[in-house]
Amino acid sequence: MTYQPIIGLEVHVELKTKSKLFCGCPAEHFGTKPNTQTCPVCLGLPGALPVPNKKAVDWTILLGLALNCSIHKVSRFDRKNYFYPDLPKGYQISQYDEPLASKGFVKIDTKKIRIRRVHLEEDAGKLLHEEVNGVKSTLVDFNRSGVALVEIVTEPDVRSSEEARTFLKKMRQIARYLGISDGDMEKGTMRLEPNISVKLETRNTKHEDDLPPYKVEIKNINSFNFAKKAIDFEIARQVSLLEKGETPLQETRGWDEKKGVTVSQRGKGEAHDYRYFPEPDIPPMEFSKSQIENLRSQIPELAEEKIARFIREYNLSQYDAEILCDSRERAEYYESTIRELKNLRIKELTEKTVANWIINKKVDTSKVAPEDLVKMIAATTQTTSMPDEELEKIIKEVISKNPKAVADYQGGKEQALMFLIGQVMRETKGKRGFDKMKTVIEQRLNA
Numbered sequence: 001m002t003y004q005p006i007i008g009l010e011v012h013v014e015l016k017t018k019s020k021l022f023c024g025c026p027a028e029h030f031g032t033k034p035n036t037q038t039c040p041v042c043l044g045l046p047g048a049l050p051v052p053n054k055k056a057v058d059w060t061i062l063l064g065l066a067l068n069c070s071i072h073k074v075s076r077f078d079r080k081n082y083f084y085p086d087l088p089k090g091y092q093i094s095q096y097d098e099p100l101a102s103k104g105f106v107k108i109d110t111k112k113i114r115i116r117r118v119h120l121e122e123d124a125g126k127l128l129h130e131e132v133n134g135v136k137s138t139l140v141d142f143n144r145s146g147v148a149l150v151e152i153v154t155e156p157d158v159r160s161s162e163e164a165r166t167f168l169k170k171m172r173q174i175a176r177y178l179g180i181s182d183g184d185m186e187k188g189t190m191r192l193e194p195n196i197s198v199k200l201e202t203r204n205t206k207h208e209d210d211l212p213p214y215k216v217e218i219k220n221i222n223s224f225n226f227a228k229k230a231i232d233f234e235i236a237r238q239v240s241l242l243e244k245g246e247t248p249l250q251e252t253r254g255w256d257e258k259k260g261v262t263v264s265q266r267g268k269g270e271a272h273d274y275r276y277f278p279e280p281d282i283p284p285m286e287f288s289k290s291q292i293e294n295l296r297s298q299i300p301e302l303a304e305e306k307i308a309r310f311i312r313e314y315n316l317s318q319y320d321a322e323i324l325c326d327s328r329e330r331a332e333y334y335e336s337t338i339r340e341l342k343n344l345r346i347k348e349l350t351e352k353t354v355a356n357w358i359i360n361k362k363v364d365t366s367k368v369a370p371e372d373l374v375k376m377i378a379a380t381t382q383t384t385s386m387p388d389e390e391l392e393k394i395i396k397e398v399i400s401k402n403p404k405a406v407a408d409y410q411g412g413k414e415q416a417l418m419f420l421i422g423q424v425m426r427e428t429k430g431k432r433g434f435d436k437m438k439t440v441i442e443q444r445l446n447a
């Protein structure tokens with residue numbers, strides 16, 4: 001007998017729109033003074049009317065498209081009713097049976113994880129447990145109340161904690177490539193709720209689609225590390241119950257990081273009946289084919305395609321291409337450096353050498369300009385194949401042709417030196433090393 005974990009994931013991604021989902025309050029709430037970014041709408045005061053943020057709707061569709069989903073021509077907001085102190089209206093505006101997008105998939109390695117739905121909803125406030133005047137109290141901060149939140153729900157296609165983590169990293173990467181969220185688990189802008197059950201596989205198990213008669217949902221996971229630990233713990237806990245001939249209870253559990261265990265929070269008997277109904281204050285949203293196609297055209301080249309292109313175009317290994325494309329910024333930095341390399345026509349330097357430098361020497365891409373990186377690499381890899389007299393002559397010419405840069409350098413602007421070195425490099429076509437050139441130019445300028 002073998003045990004097969006069956007895992008479905010719910011990922012919440014907070015959108016980085018300027019304002020909240022249904023009002024004009026600023027959405028950025030991290031580190032702000034509590035309750036300074038609220039208004040009658042996000043405080044749920046009577047009579048206040050929500051107006052949907054168009055950018056949040058567009059971005060959710062963009063994400064749906066990036067996840068290979070169908071976008072619905074008509075979509076609608078619903079009220080999800082429940083009571084909790086961080087939810088001032090007594091209901092959350094969410095989406096129920098008409099989400100913005102559904103039926104997509106994401107590839108992790110060679111496996112497809114099906115996406116059931118992608119919908120848009122408002123975030124709740126935050127509870128703070130503090131001591132006030134010596135009394136243990138719970139305070140509510142509504143700065144997060146009403147911030148746009150996208151929920152991505154997968155089919156139960158995930159089979160291990162490792163796959164769950166890979167999926168989560170992929171979600172973060174896609175959200176960042178699209179520029180719609182920071183996807184930062186530590187700051188809470190990306191959250192995971194996995195539901196887990198374990199299937200006993202016997203010779204009689206015929207249908208792959210047969211799911212166990214229960215599932216356990218885990219809340220409060222706020223790091224990639226905890227996600228792996230919580231899922232592994234939960235699988236082991238359920239297997240040990242199954243081995244005793246018991247069926248695990250259907251329930252919601254929380255992850256206790258200190259003890260390294262999941263703990264029961266709510267049983268099936270207390271399961272919510274949210275009494276969803278259409279949000280009467282917001283008309284259904286309709287999208288034309290051209291609106292959807294227009295959004296599709298805004299999707300940038302995503303990591304998966306970029307990696308394939310880097311391998312093809314720059315002759316890189318899968319491993320190198322994956323590291324370079326991990327973030328869009330790094331991938332763009334690499335390509336700018338390659339363009340500089342081509343401008344300078346340094347034959348000895350290959351795209352692979354540049355990749356090695358960025359990956360192995362851990363170049364700080366926010367501080368070193370691509371053109372300077374090429375020069376740094378050239379300096380350490382080139383052989384001398386131009387006589388000193390010729391180099392001196394070129395430097396003399398460059399100095400006389402660029403009086404402004406010379407004046408800048410002599411006036412204290414160090415960057416002007418890099419400019420002059422670049423000009424010399426263009427003339428020497430990489431036949432002389434960086435250090436020698438720099439020394440000679442400095443000598444000339446300081447003479």
Ligand SMILES: [Zn+2]
Binds near residue numbers: 020024025043146
């Ligand atoms: Zn507000």
